[in-house]
Amino acid sequence: MDNGKLFYSGSNAGYGPADVGRDPGIWDLETNTFDKIPGLSDPDQMETSATVMLPPAQDQKFMVIGGGGVGESDKSSDKSRLVDLKDPDPRFRDGPTLEKGTRYPSASLLPDDSVLVTGGSEDYRGRGGSDVLQARMYDPKSSTYKRVADPAVGRNYHSGSVLLPDGRVMIFGSDSLFADKANTKPGVFEQRIEIYTPPYLFRDSRPTLSDGPKSVERGGTAAFRTKDPASLRTAKLMRPSAVTHVTDVEQRSVALDMKKTADGIEVTIPKNSALVPPGWYMLFVTDEEGTPSEGVWVEVA
Template sequence: MYHARIFHSSVVLPDGTVFITGGQSYGVPFEDSTPQLTPELHDPTADRFFEQQPNSIVRVYHSLSLLLPDATVFNGGGGLCGTCTTNHFDAQIFTPSYLYDSQGNLAKRPSIQSVSASNVKVGDTITLQTDTGVSKASLVRYGTATHTVNTDQRRIPLTLSKKGSNRYSVTVPNESGVALPGFWMLFVMNEAGVPSVAKTIKVIL
């Protein structure tokens, strides 16, 4: 990373990049000292970090970040020690660059119009219909975050098999230790890397 930090939040995004925000360069719980206001985006494929637009609110100990079904990131909280003067009872939404076109306007997004099943088991195949051609898909588990840590976070890249006009199938991994039971967000992405709004899929035993 460009900025050393502790007490920060990291969120895996539908395309496999990781959004990193908040924290302090020197960690002191319940204080806003030495804040890191510049988020970063990590591209694990290129093994590079990219600085993002600076934040205006300090997010440190007790803050959290969560991926939302519309592929934006909820980022809020911090402090929360009762009488602390550094309590942050607010939140913000980060809109990743993949939701904008080269002119800085909101990009046209693909849409998942239907899925063949919303409750699936490991190894099951799902058929989905989109409104336009897509090139990638992924499952991202709904997160549970506290104290800047998301202990339930994971992303599974899926292989798209074309079945017809804007019709595709994807197969849930056949390992329950990979596709854990619970709720997941199913995303598709077009050639430009723009993600859809997610459909919710429940993996059951």
């Protein structure tokens, strides 16, 4: 969190006791206290759910997607749960639902502030041929899902998705328990990779960024050239993913203050190290339609 505390959403990768360590809440490391966050409508189905920090990271709003019962349970949830940690008394509320109960969903933040949610399975590790061959785009502003191009490959346990610097998303992995719907043949690890191209890449043109620094300090500014500064609306740092077991604690999109110049822009990096941990980020700008530039790698020191 931006105040240095740790938020636990209740999402977990699997196994462990059903009644220990599953309550969501906020852990204050300085006082070693844990304050539970109430409101989950299906607390028994948070295993194998996905959690994302919704953009911009400054808002401290989170969404928990799908999930299922503990261990090898056949229960799965179609819920999306939302929580605002800026609220003095945070509480989960239900957001829009998926069409099917979905364990192991993949969720990737996109540079236009939408969230791609794809894959997963209705049963434990795709058991019974239960992979969900659907993808949706979540709009944080309207809190709605929109169906987009469906994947061709089923994804469940040991799968993930990663935003690429060109604005596309790579979807990979899956470790089905069985290879057939009758559950008679052992599964094999999925080696095919899919690339999703969002609708914003089918527009006529996109912004460009060039001639900027490779490193910038927190609280500092960085200048970049672009061919049409007047058309730009947003700038953001997007941290690259580090995803495993439906868990991605690295993913975040940090909004930047942007000043337009005659031949480019100047962006200012927030000073807060809890909001902007040190390391490499992709810097994106978007135009008035939400079309993003290609990401430019910048190291925040």
